[in-house]
Amino acid sequence: MSQNVTGTTMLRRQIGRKFESLRKVAGLTMDQAAERLDRARATLHRIENGAEHVRFRQADVQQMLDLYSASSEDRELLLAMTAATRENKNWWHDYFSSGLPRWFQLYVGLESAASAIRQYQPELVPGLLQTRAYAEHVFTMPGSPISLGDNTEQNRAVELRVERQGLLTRFAAPQLSVILNEAVLRRPVGSAKIMLEQLHQLLKATELPNVTVQILEFSAGLHAGAMSGAFSILDFPQGSGGEVLEPTVTYLDTTTGAIYLDKPRETAAYNAIWTDVAGRALNESRSKAMIHRIAEEYSRA
Structure with missing residues (x-):
């Protein structure tokens, strides 16, 4: 990268x-x-x-x-x-010549430039933490942003996802904070073996000093994330005098496109949702224990 x-x-x-x-x-x-x-x-x-x-x-x-x-x-x-x-070229540009959607290109650029990324996911492990096998299953689903049955595009999409993960271990890596609904851990994607590998990948990621993962249990009840669905909030480096150079961006993706929100009222709304969900989620140590426990269940399946 x-x-x-x-x-x-x-x-x-x-x-x-x-x-x-x-x-x-x-x-x-x-x-x-x-x-x-x-x-x-x-x-x-x-x-x-x-x-x-x-x-x-x-x-x-x-x-x-x-x-x-x-x-x-x-x-x-x-x-x-x-x-x-006209003189610069970002590392990910070549991936978009094979049919991957251009609306996602802006997000990859913003992600690469962010100093902090907060993600809430009710259904899937975020792309930055997915294993290759898990990602391969995700990209075969109807609603995937690439064409079903096109193995070339699916392979390129998986390669891009894996390449993006180098973001977490580079120099000046962003702080990644992830909150996962309990359903993400319990709903199988592929086989029990794939899920076991994926949960181990989550635990390995939490060993990085810039990555935190929290789990929102079913018992947490109604929460603000139930109204919003999945979202990512990206913050960017400040200037030398502490000034804001780039506004915070909230990213929402859909089957056919994406929404980028950066107005102050929009940022305030999603910050409030994040605060509510984070306050109801398990802390880091209890979240790790839960991931370990569910991984054990998959290992016996």
């Missing part, structure tokens, strides 16, 4: 916010700007949202800067930033 933590993902998000700010200062709606630039509104939307696959041609950037009456400082900065996107 590349040691360049941010790659172009965070850079593109910064470019997008800068262009959005310039457009609004210029008093233009996205529709108005698209019309004057003779570009599709969807293209401007992708630029302002930091989409990975947008190509910043210098002539197009200059046209936008002219329309927005950008200052010389902003012009110099954005020309340099957009030029940088």
Whole structure:
């Protein structure tokens, strides 16, 4: 895995916010700007949202800067930033040439740039902690983001998932905090052997200083996670003066796409859900004991 933590993902998000700010200062709606630039509104939307696959041609950037009456400082900065996107390539790009969904590409970039990741999962072990055999079964299910029956795509998806796991042991690895519903441990994915291997993988992961796993027992009763479903909250490194360089992002994925939330009220809502679920879950030591206990049950199956 590349040691360049941010790659172009965070850079593109910064470019997008800068262009959005310039457009609004210029008093233009996205529709108005698209019309004057003779570009599709969807293209401007992708630029302002930091989409990975947008190509910043210098002539197009200059046209936008002219329309927005950008200052010389902003012009110099954005020309340099957009030029940088043409020179860098993130390690995961090659995986997306085989049919894996582009909407997931942004998440992989954000995950690679995060300083802390919090994940609640009611149904499955998160991808960063899955064994290869467990992942192979997940990608054969209807609703998987890749085509059923396409072994090439499934193999590439599994390889990407395994490659992503190097994130947890790299230099300056993010803090990963995971809360799993008890159902994740008890509902078999594949055989008892696969589940036993998976639970051992969970326990091994908790030996890392930057990984914690908590279990939300059935007996915890109704909890806020029951309303939200699975989600991931990603926090990013601060600047040298402690300033926020990138807003917290909450990621929700679906069968056909993904949702990225970063408005303060959205972040506050999911932080409140996380606090509720974490407060009801077993602590780390009791969670490990439960994983051990259920692993023993699979070993006797």
